[in-house]
Amino acid sequence: MLENKDQSRTSLSQLGEFGLIEHLTKNFTINQESTLKSIGDDAAVLNFGDKKAVISTDLLVEGVHFDLAYMPLKHLGYKAVVANVSDICAMNATPTQITVSVAVSNRFPLEALEELFEGITLASKIYNVDVIGGDTTSSQKGLIISITAIGEANLEDIVYRNGAKENDLLVVSGDIGAAYMGLQVLEREKQVFQVNPNNQPVLDDYTYLIERQLKPEARNDIKELLEKLEIKPTAMIDISDGLSSEILHLCKQSNVGCNLYEEKIPVDPQLINVCEEFNLDITTVALSGGEDYELLFTIKMEDFDKIKGNPNFTVIGHMVAATEGNHLITRSNTKIELKARGWNALSE
Amino acid sequence: MLENKDQSRTSLSQLGEFGLIEHLTKNFTINQESTLKSIGDDAAVLNFGDKKAVISTDLLVEGVHFDLAYMPLKHLGYKAVVANVSDICAMNATPTQITVSVAVSNRFPLEALEELFEGITLASKIYNVDVIGGDTTSSQKGLIISITAIGEANLEDIVYRNGAKENDLLVVSGDIGAAYMGLQVLEREKQVFQVNPNNQPVLDDYTYLIERQLKPEARNDIKELLEKLEIKPTAMIDISDGLSSEILHLCKQSNVGCNLYEEKIPVDPQLINVCEEFNLDITTVALSGGEDYELLFTIKMEDFDKIKGNPNFTVIGHMVAATEGNHLITRSNTKIELKARGWNALSE
Numbered sequence: 265m266l267e268n269k270d271q272s273r274t275s276l277s278q279l280g281e282f283g284l285i286e287h288l289t290k291n292f293t294i295n296q297e298s299t300l301k302s303i304g305d306d307a308a309v310l311n312f313g314d315k316k317a318v319i320s321t322d323l324l325v326e327g328v329h330f331d332l333a334y335m336p337l338k339h340l341g342y343k344a345v346v347a348n349v350s351d352i353c354a355m356n357a358t359p360t361q362i363t364v365s366v367a368v369s370n371r372f373p374l375e376a377l378e379e380l381f382e383g384i385t386l387a388s389k390i391y392n393v394d395v396i397g398g399d400t401t402s403s404q405k406g407l408i409i410s411i412t413a414i415g416e417a418n419l420e421d422i423v424y425r426n427g428a429k430e431n432d433l434l435v436v437s438g439d440i441g442a443a444y445m446g447l448q449v450l451e452r453e454k455q456v457f458q459v460n461p462n463n464q465p466v467l468d469d470y471t472y473l474i475e476r477q478l479k480p481e482a483r484n485d486i487k488e489l490l491e492k493l494e495i496k497p498t499a500m501i502d503i504s505d506g507l508s509s510e511i512l513h514l515c516k517q518s519n520v521g522c523n524l525y526e527e528k529i530p531v532d533p534q535l536i537n538v539c540e541e542f543n544l545d546i547t548t549v550a551l552s553g554g555e556d557y558e559l560l561f562t563i564k565m566e567d568f569d570k571i572k573g574n575p576n577f578t579v580i581g582h583m584v585a586a587t588e589g590n591h592l593i594t595r596s597n598t599k600i601e602l603k604a605r606g607w608n609a610l611s612e
Numbered sequence: 613m614l615e616n617k618d619q620s621r622t623s624l625s626q627l628g629e630f631g632l633i634e635h636l637t638k639n640f641t642i643n644q645e646s647t648l649k650s651i652g653d654d655a656a657v658l659n660f661g662d663k664k665a666v667i668s669t670d671l672l673v674e675g676v677h678f679d680l681a682y683m684p685l686k687h688l689g690y691k692a693v694v695a696n697v698s699d700i701c702a703m704n705a706t707p708t709q710i711t712v713s714v715a716v717s718n719r720f721p722l723e724a725l726e727e728l729f730e731g732i733t734l735a736s737k738i739y740n741v742d743v744i745g746g747d748t749t750s751s752q753k754g755l756i757i758s759i760t761a762i763g764e765a766n767l768e769d770i771v772y773r774n775g776a777k778e779n780d781l782l783v784v785s786g787d788i789g790a791a792y793m794g795l796q797v798l799e800r801e802k803q804v805f806q807v808n809p810n811n812q813p814v815l816d817d818y819t820y821l822i823e824r825q826l827k828p829e830a831r832n833d834i835k836e837l838l839e840k841l842e843i844k845p846t847a848m849i850d851i852s853d854g855l856s857s858e859i860l861h862l863c864k865q866s867n868v869g870c871n872l873y874e875e876k877i878p879v880d881p882q883l884i885n886v887c888e889e890f891n892l893d894i895t896t897v898a899l900s901g902g903e904d905y906e907l908l909f910t911i912k913m914e915d916f917d918k919i920k921g922n923p924n925f926t927v928i929g930h931m932v933a934a935t936e937g938n939h940l941i942t943r944s945n946t947k948i949e950l951k952a953r954g955w956n957a958l959s960e
Binding site: 404 | 659677765
């Protein structure tokens with residue numbers, strides 16, 4: 265969605281690569297003490313002292329990961345940062361810096377890139393991460409965004425995927441499935457628009473779902489919340505590909521099985537209404553949707569009392585021996601095998 | 613250049629994203645003590661202790677940065693790592709880790725990606741960097757590679773672009789311009805091939821140039837060489853875009869001017885012969901060529917005796933006051949303004 269289509273455009277080639285980088289990065293500020301050197305040299309320099317550096321990277325491709333027909337560029341920039349920050353949060357680390365590389369085809373005017381970087385700048389402020397480098401170049405087709413996020417943590421605070429033990433409780437933050445249904449709503453509106461461009465969409469019943477799709481937030485609050493509760497998760501992962509797929513990752517890497525209870529999966533009331541409207545099964549959407557950027561983690565059973573009733577967290581199951589396998593216990597108390605049906609960027 | 617075109621292909625979608633990543637990364641080994649956690653989690657964890665982390669990132673796009681008609685995928689993978697390692701070397705730091713993200717269109721079979729990762733694996737071994745993460749996804753068109761390199765250094769060893777002072781000497785490692793002429797030779801062969809596919813290219817006279825283009829090396833030896841000579845550069849940059857463009861970066865960021873002596877610019881004898889054959893001016897090629905991945909740095913004048921006659925280094929000029937500007941002193945002793953004519957990925 266390129267706004268202001270009729271304004272005069274500045275072509276990227278006029279600016280040149282260095283001019284463009286200078287132009288796009290002039291709003292970035294440095295907030296982290298550990299950022300000793302940021303954009304403007306061959307590389308960035310970070311001072312972690314006794315802290316450990318945590319690094320994660322993502323490559324987002326137009327037509328594969330996003331559709332500019334309903335994803336405004338500012339939101340896209342914001343979401344691209346969120347997705348990476350979320351990976352750092354999933355290590356129980358604190359996001360501190362990001363690098364941002366962008367390739368665009370000539371169809372993008374400068375103003376489009378500015379919108380994108382507005383979203384990136386906003387997210388970097390909200391999540392208090394410094395943009396410490398990057399690369400800007402042209403592409404043969406479409407927009408490509410590559411972000412690397414760096415975080416810091418004390419070694420003893422870092423949580424991996426492989427620490428879950430039998431009898432640990434499986435916990436999820438927030439609610440699940442809304443981002444996927446937001447996408448379904450937007451896809452439908454796109455098709456309506458193609459048939460009748462004068463149709464004004466009424467999206468009041470879908471605001472939460474659409475916001476979860478277009479402007480998701482990373483759970484950088486969870487680390488502190490858990491510290492206050494004096495809970496250290498035994499394993500943790502973020503939910504980018506769908507709950508079932510992420511649970512299976514945790515189980516595989518921790519060498520345990522799990523029982524997930526259908527009735528426990530937290531969903532928003534709006535999701536329930538819209539699933540009914542779309543004739544989709546709520547549990548399927550929650551298990552396979554993806555892009556929720558909530559955190560999924562395991563805690564020791566003795567920590568149950570600390571987390572019980574906390575509105576931020578829901579206990580959705582528990583870990584069992586690997587030999588018992590991974591199962592969903594349905595509302596009708598049927599035990600069915602849990603399978604990964606998460607989103608696959610490489611499927612045809 | 614996809615080799616073995618007639619073998620049966622494994623489609624990427626058969627493997628799925630996680631299967632593909634597992635498949636492609638199985639040859640990576642961990643060599644750095646500081647790599648606490650590598651591929652297989654949401655993010656990588658690096659232990660720098662009192663060392664500082666140095667991070668750099670690059671995005672390479674098919675048809676913009678490389679042409680698979682003459683760039684074999686293994687070489688491309690190698691070169692992509694080299695380009696990033698070179699950025700870390702240009703900080704006078706030691707490369708320690710990289711992340712590698714790749715997006716490919718469906719026209720690429722698994723075997724093509726394997727070749728690419730063979731080159732990446734080889735370079736990671738030669739430069740002793742751990743591949744600690746990445747992302748693999750599909751693209752709408754062509755191949756896209758995003759690499760982030762991380763290095764470590766003691767704070768007092770790091771060299772920035774902005775430390776050059778008036779009277780400092782301007783020094784370059786190795787020789788310049790060969791990579792660009794290698795590209796010209798390959799472009800010509802591509803055209804010959806298009807006219808007559810049966811023509812067997814005879815490239816014996818161009819081996820050095822072609823190697824500089826297809827398999828460049830990063831100067832990770834320079835840090836140690838300079839330490840042994842007891843020289844700490846005052847400013848440093850790597851030559852990826854062309855000598856003139858890089859000199860101007862150093863001058864601008866250090867707020868100095870410079871005099872560059874045409875007769876001092878180090879070129880390989882093969883470059884001289886081939887420039888004659890192509891009817892190109894050697895100095896223009898050396899100034900504007902790019903992709904040499906040599907290091908350009910400044911040293912204090914009193915260090916001249918330490919570096920004089922060293923086959924690894926050539927003093928090519930000296931820094932002057934910013935008000936004096938940036939000049940090339942030609943062989944005929946004419947002073948002409950030095951202009952950036954480096955490669956620009958965003959030009960049309």
